[in-house]
Amino acid sequence: MSSQHADPDTSGKVAPARRLSLIKRWGLAGEWLVIAAMVYIVFVLFVALFGFTFQPYPHTQTDLFNQLQPPVFMGGTWEHILGTDDLGRDVLSRLIKGVQLSVLIGVIGTAIGAVLGSFLGIVAAHFRGWVEEILMMLVDVQVSLPFIIFALAVLAFVGNSLTILIIVVGIDGWERYARLARSMVLSANQRDYVLAVRSLGLGHFKIYSRHVLPNIMGTLIVQATINLPGVILLESTLSFLGLGVQPPLTSLGQILGVGRDYLILAPWIAVAPGMVIFFLTLSIAIVGDWLRDRLDPTLK
Amino acid sequence: MTRYILIKILRSVFTLWIVVTAVFFVLRASGDPLLSVFSLGTPEATLDVFRVKWGIDKSMWQQYLIYVGDIFRGDFGTSFFDGRQAWDIVMERLPKTLLLGGTTFSVSVVAGVLLGALAALKHGTLWDRGIMTAAVASFSMPSYFLALLLILFFSLHLRWLPTAGASTWQHLILPAVTLGLTLAGSIARFTRSAMLEVLRQSYMRTAQAKGAPKFRQIAWHALPNAAIPTVTVIGFQLGWLIGGSVVIETVFSWPGAGRLFITAVGVRDFAVVQLFILMVASTVIVANLLVDILYGVLDPRISVTGGSK
Numbered sequence: 077m078s079s080q081h082a083d084p085d086t087s088g089k090v091a092p093a094r095r096l097s098l099i100k101r102w103g104l105a106g107e108w109l110v111i112a113a114m115v116y117i118v119f120v121l122f123v124a125l126f127g128f129t130f131q132p133y134p135h136t137q138t139d140l141f142n143q144l145q146p147p148v149f150m151g152g153t154w155e156h157i158l159g160t161d162d163l164g165r166d167v168l169s170r171l172i173k174g175v176q177l178s179v180l181i182g183v184i185g186t187a188i189g190a191v192l193g194s195f196l197g198i199v200a201a202h203f204r205g206w207v208e209e210i211l212m213m214l215v216d217v218q219v220s221l222p223f224i225i226f227a228l229a230v231l232a233f234v235g236n237s238l239t240i241l242i243i244v245v246g247i248d249g250w251e252r253y254a255r256l257a258r259s260m261v262l263s264a265n266q267r268d269y270v271l272a273v274r275s276l277g278l279g280h281f282k283i284y285s286r287h288v289l290p291n292i293m294g295t296l297i298v299q300a301t302i303n304l305p306g307v308i309l310l311e312s313t314l315s316f317l318g319l320g321v322q323p324p325l326t327s328l329g330q331i332l333g334v335g336r337d338y339l340i341l342a343p344w345i346a347v348a349p350g351m352v353i354f355f356l357t358l359s360i361a362i363v364g365d366w367l368r369d370r371l372d373p374t375l376k
Numbered sequence: 377m378t379r380y381i382l383i384k385i386l387r388s389v390f391t392l393w394i395v396v397t398a399v400f401f402v403l404r405a406s407g408d409p410l411l412s413v414f415s416l417g418t419p420e421a422t423l424d425v426f427r428v429k430w431g432i433d434k435s436m437w438q439q440y441l442i443y444v445g446d447i448f449r450g451d452f453g454t455s456f457f458d459g460r461q462a463w464d465i466v467m468e469r470l471p472k473t474l475l476l477g478g479t480t481f482s483v484s485v486v487a488g489v490l491l492g493a494l495a496a497l498k499h500g501t502l503w504d505r506g507i508m509t510a511a512v513a514s515f516s517m518p519s520y521f522l523a524l525l526l527i528l529f530f531s532l533h534l535r536w537l538p539t540a541g542a543s544t545w546q547h548l549i550l551p552a553v554t555l556g557l558t559l560a561g562s563i564a565r566f567t568r569s570a571m572l573e574v575l576r577q578s579y580m581r582t583a584q585a586k587g588a589p590k591f592r593q594i595a596w597h598a599l600p601n602a603a604i605p606t607v608t609v610i611g612f613q614l615g616w617l618i619g620g621s622v623v624i625e626t627v628f629s630w631p632g633a634g635r636l637f638i639t640a641v642g643v644r645d646f647a648v649v650q651l652f653i654l655m656v657a658s659t660v661i662v663a664n665l666l667v668d669i670l671y672g673v674l675d676p677r678i679s680v681t682g683g684s685k
Contacts, residue, residue, distance in 0.1 A: 232641040
């Protein structure tokens with residue numbers, strides 16, 4: 077811990093010294109890949125939050141005189157920097173809108189899975205007995221069916237709306253948190269600090285919320301970071317197959333689905349959103365790995 | 377050991393039953409299945425005829441009992457669309473899926489284990505970093521996007537390989553590569569961490585100290601021990617492979633069961649969807665069961681403690 081504190085500033089070069097110490101404090105020295113990944117994630121988050129302020133056109137605005145215009149670096153014009161799609165809609169504008177929804181669904185979906193799974197895991201570890209048996213049985217059920225197949229069936233049969241999509245995507249991965257939380261709570265319940273607060277007469281809710289949860293939170297957050305790319309990929313795959321986000325809303329996967337039909341004529345429609353997703357999931361995976369190694373080497 | 381396996385088998389059957397039941401009710405929560413087959417103006421009398429014919433005039437519970445009873449008699453229902461047995465429809469598509477899945481699985485297991493072991497042996501070098509970065513990249517890549525990029529490059533640009541279909545062996549290459557890359561990536565990652573764990577053990581130092589040749593050290597002492605966690609992971613990847621093949625078969629118009637599933641889901645063909653899910657779930661459950669048993673065989677310590685979960 078002592079090495080985390082950099083020397084006090086003596087040279088007068090305040091700003092560079094501070095920045096260096098931040099990078100060092102986070103253990104980022106030399107981890108250029110992780111830094112680049114973080115920068116990209118921050119950029120995508122910025123676009124998702126504030127993209128509407130610099131989005132050139134409404135994402136649904138069609139322009140039938142300018143269909144399938146190439147991007148500016150492929151001989152197009154600055155009117156449409158990343159070109160237009162089959163209906164003359166601006167690809168850049170659609171990307172910005174798509175990033176917004178993909179990130180939104182990814183983050184909310186991951187949060188749902190994390191909260192639901194952790195809660196059930198804690199419940200299983202607390203009650204033991206038949207409650208635990210049933211919950212672990214549900215985990216087995218979840219594992220036995222590839223999630224995308226379950227998601228496709230539900231979305232096609234039960235119906236599709238943004239809410240249903242987010243809930244379905246959110247269920248993905250709950251069993252991982254449940255297993256993790258269960259085993260961590262089981263071992264925490266044997267620890268002295270829990271025994272101590274229990275013998276002091278603290279209620280169950282307070283024991284879990286004030287003492288156990290803060291201790292297992294780090295691992296759960298790392299798990300959520302590791303799950304996030306999967307959730308983003310799941311949504312994009314469902315949307316690509318036409319069963320996810322429905323027009324007029326748009327997400328990265330859905331733009332790719334349109335681009336697939338114009339692969340020869342206008343490859344940019346598919347390539348642009350694909351690259352955004354790929355670098356996003358890659359960056360989150362890199363940061364997730366780094367976080368795991370740093371915060372919790374026991375997790376695999 | 378027998379008791380342990382018996383309990384596992386019972387649990388698996390129970391799990392499968394829950395899956396079948398859950399899927400049955402979830403699919404029917406959507407309302408009248410006839411609405412997706414017939415247009416809106418169809419006379420009630422006609423609808424009633426079909427309701428009786430397909431057995432959906434009965435209550436949900438009656439339908440469920442009939443469905444489960446029929447499963448035991450080997451009757452998986454008829455398709456609403458062409459009136460054929462769902463079993464025949466799925467079986468017709470299955471060989472192609474097995475061909476694609478089998479090829480992908482075997483190639484990526486070999487490639488993944490070799491690359492993972494190589495990365496572990498060259499730990500900390502450029503080899504290690506390169507292989508691991510490629511592995512992370514491979515499973516961060518949306519598989520359908522990789523498929524489109526490969527089509528764009530190898531089929532449309534170079535014109536080496538066909539874009540869609542399944543008539544020749546060349547058709548197999550792109551879908552298998554797309555599916556296999558992701559799988560090989562995650563297998564490589566797990567093999568590497570398992571190998572690193574093993575290489576740290578004292579018996580490896582013993583093997584080294586007694587002067588065993590490098591190859592023998594790796595093939596005799598390291599790999600078998602690293603195989604234990606790796607086998608588990610490979611077993612669990614099977615479910616992932618099936619899920620992935622549903623997407624990839626659709627992108628490459630590969631006439632397998634996965635693409636059939638997407639079509640069946642689109643037109644809400646109950647019998648076919650249910651049968652497909654039943655088959656996928658049983659495959660994954662059996663695979664997990666085998667992994668559990670194999671785990672016990674590979675690592676005798678497990679059977680003493682009675683399971684790892």
